[in-house]
Amino acid sequence: MSVTESKAKTPAKTSKKAVKPAEAAALKAALEAAQIEMVPLSALVKSPLNVRIIPYPVESVREMADSILAVGLIQNLVVHSLPDGLSGVAAGGRRLAALQLLLSEQRIDAGYLVVVKRVSDDLAVVASMVENNQRAAMHPAEQISGFRTLSEQGKTPAQIGDQLGYSSRHVQRMLKLANLAPELLALLAENKLDVEQCQALSLENDPVRQVEIYERVKAQHSYAPAHMLKRAITDTEIGVNHSRFVFIGREMYESAGGVVREDLFSAQEGDGTADGVLVGRLVQEKLESAALAIELQEGWSWSLAREGAVRNYGDDREHYLLLPEPEAQYTTDEQQRLDELYATQEATETFEDEAAIQVLIDEIENAASIRAWTPEQKAVCGVVVSLYDGELCVQRGVQKKPQNEVKDGQKENDSSGSLHVVSSKPDVTEGISAPLLKKMSSERTLAVQAALIQQPEKAVALMVWRLCSCVFDYCNTTRHPFVMRLEVHHSGLTSEAPTGKSGQAWLSLMQEKARLEALLPEGWKKDFTSFFTLDGQTLMSLMVFCTACSVDGVQTRTMGHTTQSDLDGVETALGFHLRDWWQPTAENFLGLLSKNQIVAALKEAGLSGAASDTGNMKKGDAASHAEQWLSGTRWVPAWMRSPDAQPDIAEGEATDSDDNTAHAA
Secondary structure, eight states, X not given: OOGXXXXXXXXXXOOBOOOOHHHHHHHHHHHHXXXXXXXXXXXXXXXXXXXXXXXXXXXXXXXXXXXXXXXXXXXXXXXXXXXXXXXXXEEOHHHHHHHHHHHHTTSSOTTOEEEEEEOOHHHHHHHHHHHHHHHSOOOHHHHHHHHHHHHHTTOOHHHHHHHHTBOHHHHHHHHHHTTSOHHHHHHHHTTSSOHHHHHHHXXXXXXXXXXXXXXXXXXXXXXXXXXXXXXXXXXXXXXXXXXXXXXXXXXXXHHTTOOOEEOTTSSSTXXXXXXXXXXXXXXXXXXXXXXXXXXXXXXXXXXXXXXXXXXXXXXXXXXXXXXXXXXXXXXXXXXXXXXXXXXXXXXXXXXXXXXXXXXXXXXXXXXXXXXXXXXXXXXXXXXXXXXXXXXXXXXXXXXXXXXXXXXXXXXXXXXXXXXXXXXXXXXXXXXXXXXXXXXXXXXXXXXXXXXXXXXXXXXXXXXXXXXXXXXXXXXXXXXXXXXXXXXXXXXXXXXXXXXXXXXXXXXXXXXXXXXXXXXXXXXXXXXXXXXXXXXXXXXXXXXXXXXXXXXXXXXXXXXXXXXXOTTHHHHHHHTOOGGGTOOOOTTTTGGGSOHHHHHHXXXXXXXXXXXXXXXXXXXHHHHHXXXXXXXXXXXXXXXXXOTTSOOOOHHHHHHHHHSHHHHHO
């Protein structure tokens, strides 16, 4: 069903309750106590407190007008005083519409006296809502308007619910919808949006973005189903019940500036979503802190925090060796305590007691196992900490394999225990979170695209190569980043790249796009022969630009494995250097790293002195400190450059050695 055909739906459970007798009696008493007044029709207007926002059916207004003309106005209107001397009709809107219809037909005059009762502003809202509920189930848009008015008068959701016969949770939900953009509320009132769609859109707090998301999803799907709207808002978020969020905890998340997007419309209390990128960074930081603590407390030679545990297969097998866990070494007291616990556990009659005893047993066994690792083993091995099913996974006795080159296909393990392995390149993205990897590879892709349009001959040559590889060699397996279908991913790239649409590469691309777009012949979208009128130079420029825009070098991580960058070969062919297009700052890169990674970056750039200075700094200060030092270098992270590219740190080394005092000042 299209959006324009969909009907406004009330929530599955509106929690409508009977009006409390005391409240009904109070309202009745107030109306009975009000004095009858005769007010000219010209002094009556629809009250801004009248919750009815859906137009009355024309037929019903016509019938009411005929009735008034025949027998007069039988029932009085309920009004309240307005600042301009007029009287606002809070209850009796259809009767007012009928009177105004008769006035427009000149069947009565503006001085026609109407019977009214006057009440306070508070009672005007209540009277309007009660009357509309009595006539028929209130439209959701009218509930939103009425609840908002009462809320603005200082009433809590519980008070509003008690007064009008709704549950406080239902009132909370409808008040949440009151924050929707006015355009969306208008669509709800016109039955062009339903409540489910509004509930999904209310997950976004920014009214401008609410409208943008609705229009984008509607344009993509010809209608805007609620689940697609919700996905568009929360596609970069994770649920607060996700194991990664539970691991860091809400307090740590909010202390880091995170905001939980509450979902009041979920069937489960306290449901909501959180920023997945921030959660990922905090998980990594917590893992790093735990790994470093274990390294220092137990005396391991190194420590590593990573997303997944080290495995005995795949890339891990090429880089690490998991030593067998030594047999636990118990002291006399520990062995005696274990015997007592086992005996008690055998005699226990409840699962709860058995589980409690097992916790004590595990603590003793774990301590004995840790103590069994020898100083010799700790001197050459490390500890790896990862997250598994929301819990810390600690692997001790992890040995890094030496990357010594041997003959192809040769790998052996002799009796002395020395290792000879085929040389393989270590994963340079080790320790880099998947969200950060995607962000920075998007940044790198935009830069390569911008660099490519500056070398038109090479761009066209690469395009022709790609076309030939499809025509002459259909099973070509050479790695390349050209997507000649042709797909352009600028929206995704700019949303992921930290510099977004303000980066030098993006601005350069858009400047060239604007120039070329002005050269396209009129009507070209529907007439491909119009391109026959273009000169060779223009065609060449268009080929270059489109080829550049086809580059897609975004990296991801699947099952703990990072995809190889397809940009490496192109960068080498172009003589590309990322620092010509991007500068590492605290805002666009360094602030996304952990403090340990900031220190490592400075050391990699040859700035060991600057790295040492970060010791007592907070992470934000360390990021700004690193930005200042790295600005004088051509440093690029190893995982953001081609393996053939050599890090240019000469300038940084000179700065570190010669100007350390000046920077410190």
